[in-house]
Amino acid sequence: MRPLTLTRLLVRCGILAAILFAVVVLALKLGAVQVSLYGLGRDLIGLLLHRTNTLSTDYGMIVLDIRLPRILLGIVVGASLSVAGASFQALLRNPLADPYVLGVSSGAALGAIVALIIEGHLNLSPEMAGLITPIGAFIGAALTIAAVYVLGRRDGQIDSTTLLLGGIISASFLSAVIMMLMTTLSGNNLRGTAFWLMGDLSTPQPRSLLYFLSFGFIVAAGAIYTTASDLNLLLAGEKEAMHLGVDVPRVRIVVYLAASILTGLAVSVSGAIGYVGLLVPHVMRLIFGSDHRMLLPASALGGAIALVIADTLARTVTSPTDLPVGAMTAMAGAPLFIYLLRRKLA
Amino acid sequence: MSTVARHPFPGEPARSSSDVRLSVEQVSYAYAPHPSQAPLFTLEATSFQAKPGELIAILGPNASGKSTLLKLISGALGPLSGRIFLNGFATHSLPVKTRAQRIALVQQESRLLFPSRAWEFVLQGRHPYGGGLRFESEEDVIIAGNALAQVGATHLADRWMDKVSGGEKQRIILARALAQQPLLLLLDEPTLHLDIGAQVDLLESLRRLAAQNRYTVVVVTHELNLAGEYADQVVLMQRGKCLRVGTPATVLQREILEQVFQAPLSVEKTASGRPRVTLFNK
Numbered sequence: 001m002r003p004l005t006l007t008r009l010l011v012r013c014g015i016l017a018a019i020l021f022a023v024v025v026l027a028l029k030l031g032a033v034q035v036s037l038y039g040l041g042r043d044l045i046g047l048l049l050h051r052t053n054t055l056s057t058d059y060g061m062i063v064l065d066i067r068l069p070r071i072l073l074g075i076v077v078g079a080s081l082s083v084a085g086a087s088f089q090a091l092l093r094n095p096l097a098d099p100y101v102l103g104v105s106s107g108a109a110l111g112a113i114v115a116l117i118i119e120g121h122l123n124l125s126p127e128m129a130g131l132i133t134p135i136g137a138f139i140g141a142a143l144t145i146a147a148v149y150v151l152g153r154r155d156g157q158i159d160s161t162t163l164l165l166g167g168i169i170s171a172s173f174l175s176a177v178i179m180m181l182m183t184t185l186s187g188n189n190l191r192g193t194a195f196w197l198m199g200d201l202s203t204p205q206p207r208s209l210l211y212f213l214s215f216g217f218i219v220a221a222g223a224i225y226t227t228a229s230d231l232n233l234l235l236a237g238e239k240e241a242m243h244l245g246v247d248v249p250r251v252r253i254v255v256y257l258a259a260s261i262l263t264g265l266a267v268s269v270s271g272a273i274g275y276v277g278l279l280v281p282h283v284m285r286l287i288f289g290s291d292h293r294m295l296l297p298a299s300a301l302g303g304a305i306a307l308v309i310a311d312t313l314a315r316t317v318t319s320p321t322d323l324p325v326g327a328m329t330a331m332a333g334a335p336l337f338i339y340l341l342r343r344k345l346a
Numbered sequence: 347m348s349t350v351a352r353h354p355f356p357g358e359p360a361r362s363s364s365d366v367r368l369s370v371e372q373v374s375y376a377y378a379p380h381p382s383q384a385p386l387f388t389l390e391a392t393s394f395q396a397k398p399g400e401l402i403a404i405l406g407p408n409a410s411g412k413s414t415l416l417k418l419i420s421g422a423l424g425p426l427s428g429r430i431f432l433n434g435f436a437t438h439s440l441p442v443k444t445r446a447q448r449i450a451l452v453q454q455e456s457r458l459l460f461p462s463r464a465w466e467f468v469l470q471g472r473h474p475y476g477g478g479l480r481f482e483s484e485e486d487v488i489i490a491g492n493a494l495a496q497v498g499a500t501h502l503a504d505r506w507m508d509k510v511s512g513g514e515k516q517r518i519i520l521a522r523a524l525a526q527q528p529l530l531l532l533l534d535e536p537t538l539h540l541d542i543g544a545q546v547d548l549l550e551s552l553r554r555l556a557a558q559n560r561y562t563v564v565v566v567t568h569e570l571n572l573a574g575e576y577a578d579q580v581v582l583m584q585r586g587k588c589l590r591v592g593t594p595a596t597v598l599q600r601e602i603l604e605q606v607f608q609a610p611l612s613v614e615k616t617a618s619g620r621p622r623v624t625l626f627n628k
Contacts, residue, residue: 003469003482006481090459093459094459235458235459235460236459236470243449243453244470244471244473244526245447245474246442247442285460290462293481
């Protein structure tokens with residue numbers, strides 16, 4: 001018997017954080033403009049130790065003003081999607097659940113588009129206008145997951161197959177509505193929206209939005225983390241968890257709201273990026289086991305690592321043209337998804 | 347030393363016998379899929395009492411209301427009328443966490459979404475004693491280890507839950523219930539998927555655990571002879587009615603059993619004075 005201890009938790013998270021740091025440095029180096037890894041590493045360490053206060057002017061602007069914000073966005077979005085995925089898998093007792101498969105991402109996308117349309121008719125200050133999309137996306141996500149939850153219940157218990165079918169049907173219905181709304185858009189807007197829908201991190205976001213996202217992530221993921229050991233028991237079913245002292249309705253509402261916030265925030269800035277929320281928690285579970293006290297932070301860090309890598313590939317594979325990162329994650333994720341299905345995890 | 351029983355509800359008559367642990371008092375229940383519809387299933391007023399160390403068997407054919415009665419005792423369901431007290435507290439009104447410290451339920455099927463090791467599973471029994479994020483203490487680990495030892499499953503600690511046999515799994519599930527250190531141990535058809543040897547083993551250990559740890563044990567079963575051999579009291583149910591409550595010898599009698607189970611039977615006394623039921627061909 002070796003139960004999880006705080007030390008072991010922190011050591012493992014430290015290792016993942018170190019990997020994330022290495023991936024970020026690599027992502028800063030790679031791109032259309034060549035940057036030397038040695039020079040960059042030396043400058044970054046100097047910057048961290050306050051020896052210098054700028055990067056070399058040759059590449060400083062590209063690295064700090066273009067690549068870094070995009071990488072930070074990828075970290076927050078990847079972490080949000082993975083934590084949301086791990087939470088949905090436990091809450092809905094379904095190993096194939098994630099925001100994208102369940103249609104929650106589509107719901108959030110629809111919410112964001114509706115919010116954008118409404119925003120055009122309102123006279124809001126620029127700061128408020130920036131927040132209306134995340135809020136719309138959150139409402140869309142929350143309504144969708146509520147609908148899928150109701151569709152997936154049979155005789156008071158969640159039925160795996162019905163739930164997944166409910167999610168897939170919701171996703172296709174919501175996509176149809178999104179298509180209809182998109183025909184009202186024109187020219188540049190249309191291409192931008194289409195790119196965003198596929199999942200995309202290339203749109204520059206204001207710094208204030210990045211702060212807002214990080215803050216939302218910390219609050220929502222923190223709320224989910226307080227239920228971590230309850231989620232362990234929920235894996236055996238709601239009734240059994242109740243008999244072991246889990247306040248099931250409270251856990252359900254906390255996780256449901258927080259996971260909807262995470263999905264809404266991620267989708268509002270990056271569109272519907274698939275498979276990160278599904279696969280990262282599975283890989284982390286294979287490495288660290290299914291204790292959510294370990295799994296949730298590992299998924300957050302793993303999701304960040306995965307999305308930064310995927311986005312770096314999206315930027316560099318067809319350089320100087322960008323691919324939508326959603327296309328990258330789907331290309332890598334779909335085969336893995338099929339592999340998991342064949343292993344009869346469902 | 348005189349002890350005053352605690353009564354959470356004012357105006358409630360004081361119960362004289364202080365060593366009654368579980369008291370089921372005129373409990374009834376009705377299940378309807380919709381409040382406006384006639385109930386599909388009703389449980390009529392049922393009463394019995396149990397002391398620490400006693401093993402109670404709830405017997406009856408399918409759909410007799412055995413499991414409903416167990417759910418009511420566990421506090422998962424609230425009774426339509428009547429009350430169920432555990433040490434003077436109504437089980438349904440206890441906070442979920444407190445209830446899990448006092449009542450442990452072993453259910454028919456315990457399916458896991460992702461596999462875990464037996465020791466992890468048993469440690470879950472300590473959940474009612476910890477906060478949301480608390481890591482298990484040394485004490486929790488010792489209690490879980492003892493629980494595994496009590497059911498003779500120490501050697502299974504590092505095995506995966508989906509890689510053990512039905513009987514082994516049942517013992518590990520029982521160990522998790524013991525780790526809860528309950529006053530009341532409830533088991534819903536624990537012998538269902540077990541062969542006869544494992545069934546006897548399980549009932550033997552329940553008997554022993556009830557005596558050693560002063561648990562009150564309530565087992566739902568339709569194994570007449572296991573109930574006859576191991577129970578202190580038998581509650582016989584049929585179609586939502588409690589027909590008889592008493593010692594195995596007074597409840598397990600030919601006429602009433604033939605009527606309840608709709609089959610020709612004979613009942614003999616064994617050397618130990620316990621009833622033994624044999625089924626005839628029609």
